Amino acid sequence: MEIYQLRTFVAVAQQGHLTQAAEILHLSQPAVTAQIKALEEETGLALFDRTTSGVMLTEAGKLLLPEAEKILAGSWDMLNKARSLKGQLTGKLRIGTIGSPSLLRLGRWLCCLRSRHPLLALVTAHGISGSVLNDVRKKELDGGFFVGKNPYQNVFGLPLREVRFRLAMPAEWAVRLQGADWRSLGRELWIGHSQFSSLHKLSSELWREHNISPKKIGEIDQEATQLDLVRAGMGLSLLSEEVVAEPLARGEIALVDGVEVTAPLAFIYPAERENDPLLQAMRAALYEVWELPA
Structure with a gap:
């Protein structure tokens, strides 16, 4: 069929006459007759009764007409959808993510991007700031999120916000370290960060500023793992406010008073792709979701 x-x-049913239907369809009458005959043979049903003035639907034809109209309407909907997609951006975007999705407003951004450009395929790769920066620099990622100062001239960044970090400790340490000075904090165990993590640099700068050199437990790459180690009682760790908010509210961890560090969060991408339509689409969606000034 x-x-x-x-x-x-449908045209013959609406016109009630083969000749008039043929004129509307820009076909010959024999061609219209042949198509109706082929349809009747395929369905095994007579669709029209011939009369002296033209044709009229059989009872079977009356029942099948709404179904045919529905199929034709669906085909027009598909054609209109295809026309609306013509000229749309296509391709695959590889995006590096870090930390928690809420920190990046990731869901809202990807939803905005997908609704504007439905033919784009989106692929995310979760990592840490240093690895995302390196992969963007090598063009293995089309763009990604990064916390800290970008040292590369061939990588551009769109500033999004300042991220605040707090010094977290196991809940059971809170009484012992209440009001502790930096010399005392320097004698405690700290959970080390991967050298590619922005937290590694922030922690090192904090130690230098206060002239301490604490013993580190390992080199942990993900904040979720660092948080779990703090919760388990292993040591102190610098963590973002978004990560510590819920466990702090539940009393699973505590914060060292007065310790606060900030660093910029940016969306980074290869500088040479500044005018790439795909990059422009990503930036436009970021401007909307983050309500950035134009």
């Missing part, structure tokens, strides 16, 4: 046969069936 072909779409053109259904179109002919």
Whole structure:
């Protein structure tokens, strides 16, 4: 059964005459007759009764006409959808993510991007700031999120916000370290950060500023793992406010008073792709979701 046969069936039913239907369809009358005959043979049903003035639907034809109209309407909807997609951006975007999705407003951004450009394929790769920066620099990622100062001239960044970090400790340490000075904090165990993590640099700067050199437990790459180690009682760790908010509210961890560090969060991308339509689409969606000044 072909779409053109259904179109002919509907036209004949509406006109009640083969000749008039043929004129509307820009076909010859024999062609219209042949299409109706082929449709009747395929369905095994007589669709029209011939009369002296033209044709009229059989009872079977009356029942099948709404179905044919529905199929034709669906085909027009598909055609209109295809026309609306013509000229849309296509391609695959590889995006590096870090930390928690809420920190990046990731869901809202990807939803905005996808609704504007439905033909884009989105692929995310979760990592840490240093690895995302390196992969963007090598063009293995089209863009990504990064916390800290970008040292590369061939990588551009769109500033999003300042991220605040707090010094977290196991809940059971809170009484012992209440009001502790930096010399005392320097004697405690700290959970080390991966050298590619922005937290590694922030922690090192904090130690230098206060002239301490604490013993580190390992080199942990993900904040979620660092948080779990703090919760388990292993040591102190610098963590973002978004990460510590819920466990702090539940009393699973505590914060060292007065210790606060900030660093910029940016969306980074290869500088040479500044005018790439795909990059422009990503930036436009970021401007909307983050309500950035134009």
